[in-house]
Amino acid sequence: MVDDAICFLTAVELAAKVRRRELSAVEIVGAFLDRIDRVNPALNAYVTICSNGALEAARTADAAVRESSGEGLPPLHGVPFSVKDLVYTLGVRTTSGSRIHETFVPAADSRSVARLRASGAILMGKTNTPEFGYKATTENLLFGPTYNPWNLERTPGGSSGGAAAATAAGLSPLSVATDGGGSIRIPASFCGVFGLKPTFGLVPVLPGSGGWKTLSHVGPITRTVRDAAVMLDVMAGADEIDRTSTRRDPASYAAQAARPRTGLRLGYSPDLGFARVEPEVARVVEGALGAFEELGHSIERVQLDLGAARPIFEVVVAAENAGAHRACLEEHRALMDEALVKFVERGLTVPAVDYVAATQRRDELAAALAACFGRYDLLLTPTLPVAAFRMGEPPRQIGGIAVDSLGWIPFTYPFNLTGNPAASVPCGRTAERLPVGLQIVAPRHEDGMVLNLAAQFEEARPWAHLRPEIR
Numbered sequence: 001m002v003d004d005a006i007c008f009l010t011a012v013e014l015a016a017k018v019r020r021r022e023l024s025a026v027e028i029v030g031a032f033l034d035r036i037d038r039v040n041p042a043l044n045a046y047v048t049i050c051s052n053g054a055l056e057a058a059r060t061a062d063a064a065v066r067e068s069s070g071e072g073l074p075p076l077h078g079v080p081f082s083v084k085d086l087v088y089t090l091g092v093r094t095t096s097g098s099r100i101h102e103t104f105v106p107a108a109d110s111r112s113v114a115r116l117r118a119s120g121a122i123l124m125g126k127t128n129t130p131e132f133g134y135k136a137t138t139e140n141l142l143f144g145p146t147y148n149p150w151n152l153e154r155t156p157g158g159s160s161g162g163a164a165a166a167t168a169a170g171l172s173p174l175s176v177a178t179d180g181g182g183s184i185r186i187p188a189s190f191c192g193v194f195g196l197k198p199t200f201g202l203v204p205v206l207p208g209s210g211g212w213k214t215l216s217h218v219g220p221i222t223r224t225v226r227d228a229a230v231m232l233d234v235m236a237g238a239d240e241i242d243r244t245s246t247r248r249d250p251a252s253y254a255a256q257a258a259r260p261r262t263g264l265r266l267g268y269s270p271d272l273g274f275a276r277v278e279p280e281v282a283r284v285v286e287g288a289l290g291a292f293e294e295l296g297h298s299i300e301r302v303q304l305d306l307g308a309a310r311p312i313f314e315v316v317v318a319a320e321n322a323g324a325h326r327a328c329l330e331e332h333r334a335l336m337d338e339a340l341v342k343f344v345e346r347g348l349t350v351p352a353v354d355y356v357a358a359t360q361r362r363d364e365l366a367a368a369l370a371a372c373f374g375r376y377d378l379l380l381t382p383t384l385p386v387a388a389f390r391m392g393e394p395p396r397q398i399g400g401i402a403v404d405s406l407g408w409i410p411f412t413y414p415f416n417l418t419g420n421p422a423a424s425v426p427c428g429r430t431a432e433r434l435p436v437g438l439q440i441v442a443p444r445h446e447d448g449m450v451l452n453l454a455a456q457f458e459e460a461r462p463w464a465h466l467r468p469e470i471r
Contacts, residue, residue: 003031007170008467011079011227014173015120018061018078019070025058025078025122032080032124036171039470042152045166047085047143048093048126054080057122064120075230077120082172084163085126086133087218088208089113096209097129097140099335100328111204111242112176112218112235119234124172127162131337132211132325133178136186136409137394138162141337145391148190149468150434154388157187163221164191169470174231175221178205180212181317182412184219185424189383189437192426192463194454195221196228199444200419203235204242211324214244214359215317215416223464225425225455229257232447249448256448257455264453266292266299267376273305275410276398277385284436285382288427291460292380292453302379304372308365309414310406315350315358316417322347366418373443378453381411383424383437411439421447425454426463 006028009017017023033051040046061078083089086096088106090113095101109117117123128138128146138161139145146161148154149169156165160177164187167175177184179197188195196219203218220231229252236248249256268289270282292299322344328336329344372379385398386408395408406413415422421444424437438457442450458464 003034004170006031007035009173010224010464011076011173011222012230014079015076018065019073021065021070025061026055028078029054029058029080029122032171036124039169039171042147042470043149043165043169044144044146045127045162045169045171046082046125047095047128047162050092050123050125053092054122054124061120061122074118074120076116076174076234079121079174080124080172081116081121081174081176082124082127082163082166083113083176084160084178085129086178086209087113087176089123089126092123092126094126095142097131097133097142099142100332102142106207108207110208110218111206111239115234116176121174127166127175129159129162131340133159133180133183134321134340134343135159136182138187147391148388149470150192151388152470153390154434155190155391157190157388159183160221161187164188164193164195167191167193167221167223169468173222174227176218177221178216178218179416180216181313181416182409184221185383185412185422185437185439186409188221188424190388190435192435192466193221193223194225194228194423194425195219196232196423196450197415197421198232198236198447199246199421201244201246202248202447204239204245206242209324212317212320213324215320217416225257225451225458226254229254229451249445251448253448253451257451259452260456261449261452262296264297264377265375266297266378266380267302267304267372268299268380269302269304270382272307272381272411272414274307274310275385276401276403276407277382278398280430281382281385281387281436284428284430285438288438288461289380291457295456295460299380302372302376306365306368306414308361309417312358312361312365313413313417315354316362318343318347319350319355322350362417365414369418369420370443378449379441381439381441383411383439384409385411387430387432387434387436415441420444421450423450423454425457427461
């Protein structure tokens with residue numbers, strides 16, 4: 001097989017070829033290392049590449065295949081994966097995109113990484129993130145910016161921009177990412193891949209730095225829904241080390257994605273009651289809605305107002321960010337991104353009573369969403385109101401109305417507050433051929449239903465065959 005063809009196989013296909021001895025893990029890892037060597041300099045998606053460790057793991061994987069004749073191997077045996085540089089990796093530096101932690105090497109894997117390794121997956125390296133994942137684009141003072149593979153003048157979004165760019169460009173079939181306000185779904189939308197923020201706690205976040213304590217989710221970025229479902233099957237489930245982690249659905253997520261549900265009641269909100277959307281993006285998203293009716297589901301416009309999410313999120317994220325990074329500010333201010341410094345300082349002014357009051361209003365927000373799910377099985381929205389913008393030039397206006405830094409991510413952070421599972425699926429392109437995402441949201445713990453509807457949409461409007469021209 002030509003190396004680049006290997007790199008655009010799905011994780012499920014790669015695992016099957018390893019089991020059948022049609023490809024060796026060494027061949028697969030070698031193909032990805034070669035493509036990373038050629039493509040990553042232009043993208044800056046990977047910031048640490050585990051060449052020697054990946055090849056060693058591949059040789060061990062191939063020995064296991066020979067000994068077992070391909071029988072009884074774990075589900076992702078021989079399949080490469082990447083990990084966002086916020087997530088702990090045993091023996092591999094984890095900088096969090098910060099000069100403060102430039103040489104930090106964790107003494108343990110995060111549970112998500114440990115479970116992937118136990119499933120036979122092979123760590124290829126760490127992907128770029130803004131410092132401590134604090135913003136929705138991907139650049140930092142340590143490694144510089146990551147670029148969008150569909151247009152190298154555009155941002156891939158963030159804060160999991162390195163993960164999404166690597167996935168879209170054929171540098172990683174499976175990518176571990178995190179999402180505290182949209183950080184999986186934003187870059188998935190901008191880069192034309194699939195990204196799932198699971199139910200809060202479904203994938204343990206520890207061991208780790210523990211920032212954004214009640215907002216951060218760990219989840220997959222992949223090119224296909226099925227790959228994400230298999231990945232979630234491996235990563236999901238409670239662990240005593242993380243008290244916020246929850247038990248998983250006993251049914252396989254891959255199996256739930258594979259059996260199409262019929263007659264689902266879908267609600268579509270074009271604005272969540274408060275968001276502005278660029279007309280071209282709105283047209284692309286609404287042009288995709290007919291696919292759901294063709295699949296046999298009903299779809300209605302929802303009168304849903306989640307505008308209260310913004311002031312709640314502003315208080316919660318500021319306080320939790322400050323709590324996580326106050327010590328860094330006190331000891332290493334000169335090494336930090338100045339915008340992050342201001343963010344931490346703002347959080348330090350939030351009174352405890354305001355934080356508690358915000359958590360109470362957060363419960364009211366969740367109740368409003370729960371009432372919506374009393375009428376609909378799933379909620380659909382645009383993932384973002386804009387397509388990928390030029391590096392360093394976030395939109396100042398959307399639909400002719402002035403917006404600030406939260407104004408271009410209005411559809412994502414409300415569901416970090418409520419903890420609901422939410423995914424971004426590619427649903428079309430702009431006139432400039434930039435990807436547009438559609439968001440699918442479900443009641444908490446109904447991750448299988450999100451995956452099921454996403455898989456149906458993928459079957460009706462496939463996207464994985466689309467590849468950026470970057471070579």
